[in-house]
Amino acid sequence: GIQVEQSPPDLILQEGANSTLRCNFSDSVNNLQWFHQNPWGQLINLFYIPSGTKQNGRLSATTVATERYSLLYISSSQTTDSGVYFCAVEGSNTGNQFYFGTGTSLTVIP
Amino acid sequence: DVKVTQSSRYLVKRTGEKVFLECVQDMDHENMFWYRQDPGLGLRLIYFSYDVKMKEKGDIPEGYSVSREKKERFSLILESASTNQTSMYLCASSLLRAGVINYGYTFGSGTRLTVV
Numbered sequence: 521g522i523q524v525e526q527s528p529p530d531l532i533l534q535e536g537a538n539s540t541l542r543c544n545f546s547d548s549v550n551n552l553q554w555f556h557q558n559p560w561g562q563l564i565n566l567f568y569i570p571s572g573t574k575q576n577g578r579l580s581a582t583t584v585a586t587e588r589y590s591l592l593y594i595s596s597s598q599t600t601d602s603g604v605y606f607c608a609v610e611g612s613n614t615g616n617q618f619y620f621g622t623g624t625s626l627t628v629i630p
Numbered sequence: 631d632v633k634v635t636q637s638s639r640y641l642v643k644r645t646g647e648k649v650f651l652e653c654v655q656d657m658d659h660e661n662m663f664w665y666r667q668d669p670g671l672g673l674r675l676i677y678f679s680y681d682v683k684m685k686e687k688g689d690i691p692e693g694y695s696v697s698r699e700k701k702e703r704f705s706l707i708l709e710s711a712s713t714n715q716t717s718m719y720l721c722a723s724s725l726l727r728a729g730v731i732n733y734g735y736t737f738g739s740g741t742r743l744t745v746v
Contacts (some may be wrong), residue, residue, distance in 0.1 A: 553734045553735060561667075561740040564737075565734060608734075616661045616678075617663070617678060617688075620665075622671070622672035625676075
């Protein structure tokens, strides 16, 4: 399978601060997803982003496939952004299975 | 809106019981997956299926089996539950890749299983 590493493992922010979460992967990929897991355990898709840059409100993501990393930017963080953020990748030779990193746990304090 | 529904949010079972976790999707997706999530270990794939009556082992299939008799339903079975199977179980579905844009996973809300 593909190795997926996320950093940092834990992050504490003051409300209003900005942050960058990183995902490194070990092989070429067909697709990459960023998820947010809320306190109830639900995994919510944030972005499908195999390459390039996308933005959705205060969140944006960039994937540089040739260098095997992706970044998730959170601007003007809010307490509702708290939770665990996962990166998942689908390898070019691994069928439709996605491989997950161990996540970044974000806590936003008021 | 697309949906993946898991039958129970919380479940408590006794050691040795046979346990069924059900997952239903209404998106006509070909692929379905079962993961377990444990602190510090992330999400680990148990089994997946690309079609009806078809199944493939993931990274940690021991102690589990699956059933996919209909396209929309994928069941995870714990043949004889043990305490080390206490975990959060997550079901996901996705479209087959070819010719589809944004074909990634959609997850259910999860089942927290406790085996006592």
